Amino acid sequence: MIRAVLWGWGVMALAMMVLWLRQLRTRDATSVDVAWSVGLGFLSLFYLGFADGDRTRAIIVAIIATLWALRLSTYLLRDRVFGRKEEDGRYKYLRGYWGKRAPVGFFFFYQAQALFAVLFSVPIFAAMQGGPLMSLAWSGVLVWAVAVVGETVADRQLAGFRADRNNRGQVCEVGLWKFSRHPNYFFEWLHWWAYVILADGALLAWLGPVAMLIFLFRLTGIPYTEAQSLRSRGDAYRRYQRTTSIFIPWFRRPA
Secondary structure (H helix, E strand, O other), X not given: XXXXXXXXXXXHHHHHHHHHHHHHHHOOOXXXXXXXXXXXXXXXXXXXXXXXXXXXXXHHHHHHHHHHHXXXXXXXXXXXXXXXXXXXXXXXXXXXXXXXHHHHHHHHHHHHHHHHHHHHHHHHHHHHOOOOOOOOOHHHHHHHHHHHHHHHHHHHHHHHHHHOHHHOOOOOOOHHHHOOOOHHHHHHHHHHHHHHHHOOOOHHHHHHHHHHHHHHHHOOOHHHHHHHHHHHHOHHHHHHHHHOOOOOOOOOOOO
């Protein structure tokens, strides 16, 4: 496993270096989001050559992980790269915050994403190890399906809301977004539980949901997204914060 992970890290670091050089020219770092998800799909297939457990188990895990990465990267490519005429607000803010240090800041940011991709690939690798899948482990595939469907629905609802020009400057409160401020993040987190189940509770597989929860609440997810929403939507988003669950879909509170 160590050899496979180190090789994977090397490939991801090189890919992120190329994309960092590209953003020096374009002044647009949005590509890093797509690269992260594509990288996880690549690592899932790459690990097939190193997994020494049951072959059917390894192939099934690689397929579902790759399908998840393909769905996410396709959505991000369409929404954040082709669907925008300017850099994502989060990265635009960082570029302004770093000022002249932005090239160095983004270099380390891109390389951090390479490291994070490798970190989150470990639970996938762990789920590939072991004997044939038992009946309980198949419930992991069901959890994966629920998570992917939920995340897809949330993404489409948000995309549809943004596509309506009448909604510019408004807060998305349709569908799943009426019950959670970040339903896409919730189902993303739920997705990582699939590998815990498929890995029969192996310790390394727990790295997925635990690390994702920390990332979403403390590092790259919710704090930056909410700060950007407050800057762009102001009091409307503050009201949304008061009435709507931050993460787990739940009933709304009075305003």
